Amino acid sequence: MFARSVIRATKVATPSQIARASLPKVARASFTASTKRCTPPEVIAEKEVLQSSYSGGEVQRSTIIVGEDAHSSKVSPLTQNVYNTMPKTMQSLSLMGKTVIVTGGARGLGNSIARACIEAGAKNMILFDANQDLGDISAAELHEQTGSTIPIEFLKVDVRDAGAVESGMKAVLEKYGAPDVLINSAGIADSNIPAETYDLEMWRRLIDINLTGSFMVSQAVGRALMAENKPGSIILVASMSGSIVNYPQEQSCYNASKAGVIQLGKSLAAEWAKYGIRVNCISPGYMDTALNNVPALDAQKKIWKSLTPQKRLGAVDDLNGLAVLLASDASAFMTGSNVIIDGGYTLY
């Protein structure tokens, strides 16, 4: 059964919300471990993305056809019995018993990391995403592919929307308590836009999603962990673009946003170490996700590959091992790190 309910508006207590009488409603799809077979909802996933390119003061609008992410169809959750037989080192690398939130978890890198976290033992998986259709489908798929063995939850949360973030967190807290792990993967990219013609509204939108959104969700999870006096691991998916300038495409805003995310991660790590909350960044190079997997980008992809020592883009699941490590207790002494994972691109 595909279950959906709506979270009711309630009063909030944080200083920034005092003036607000109620929280907005957040659409939700919940799958418990006991929910029986489900049929993915009949919805049309996002197949096209509008692109604006600016050249010599001219704006050209085009449509990119979004390809499919290459996910394996089966997700094998780590069971307690198998965990019990594992050596201590492997146990510390697992996420056994942990509750995990992944923003941008409906698609791409976030979705792949969510799958890896389940295989590493996560007890509850919560996806936050702004795209309702994709979120519904992804949660239903994960429920099927895990054999309905762990609770999967999708909450329609746009990370720019303070009210939705608060409502989403409230729902998570009521059901699961403070999450052990937050992975911030929600993000967008504008590229092939020279700085001199960059539209200010587009600039603000990108910074709002990539930087302010990462801050707002991290703040909500940080507060929840502090309130429960519980340790946690927050992971920010930044980009190598936060440390280098990409070539040949111009993308000053994206690069600036990711540099901001890296510095945000370091700052939160320093502030929150005393609460047992670790914060680390993953900085991927070029990844072969749906957005890059389109013929229109073939020429640029050739250049990207030629500048990468491994001569390839990263596969969608190439971040999974690192994400699980950073989420797990095996990285207990790691905080404030920014790990670049790019097939060697930043070596040259």
Ligand SMILES: NC(=O)c1ccc[n+]([C@@H]2O[C@H](COP(=O)([O-])OP(=O)(O)OC[C@H]3O[C@@H](n4cnc5c(N)ncnc54)[C@H](O)[C@@H]3O)[C@@H](O)[C@H]2O)c1
């Ligand atoms: N693909 C790459 O080459 C690459 C490289 C470096 C870094 N990254 C970063 O990795 C992250 C994931 O990228 P991806 O390639 O998987 O992209 P993607 O477009 O495939 O997935 C991004 C997900 O985020 C969601 N999202 C977008 N805006 C949102 C918002 N305001 N609130 C909530 N959810 C929102 C989308 O609906 C989508 O499900 C991004 O932060 C991106 O900047 C990607």
